Amino acid sequence: MSQEIQDGLAVIINEVAGVPVEDVKLDKSFIDDLDIDSLSMVEVVMAAEDKWGVKIPDSDVKNLRTVGDAVDYIAKATA
Template sequence: MTDKEIFDRVVTIIQERQGEDFVVTEALSLKDDLDADSVDLMEFVLTIEDEFGIEISDEEIDHLQSVADVLQAIKDKI
């Protein structure tokens, strides 16, 4: 799977929640730009895990600050 394919799938997941017109960049902050609280973040992580067939540990979740962090976590596991 290419980096672009991974990014496009993550964008789709975010846009399903935020709306199709929501602009997603790698610098996007999960907490600030998405107004995500801890429950929202967990739902997002669970969706990512299901979508890519991976597991992200609680320790790794604590380090997910931006879309770029999420992309790197996915790349490290697939």
């Protein structure tokens, strides 16, 4: 499941910010490593919400520092 989410996120991040799919690894920071700015992060969250049918409030988004954080969050929310 986690791998599926990671792959899905990689596609979204590639679509939004042009980051190569293979660079989207669990330990990568959205801001520092993937150069995702705050506007792009909102786009990533919107696309993730649509894809997995979850709701990710802003108060939780600020805790999603790495790709791994997001994968865990979505896995838990869809469990």
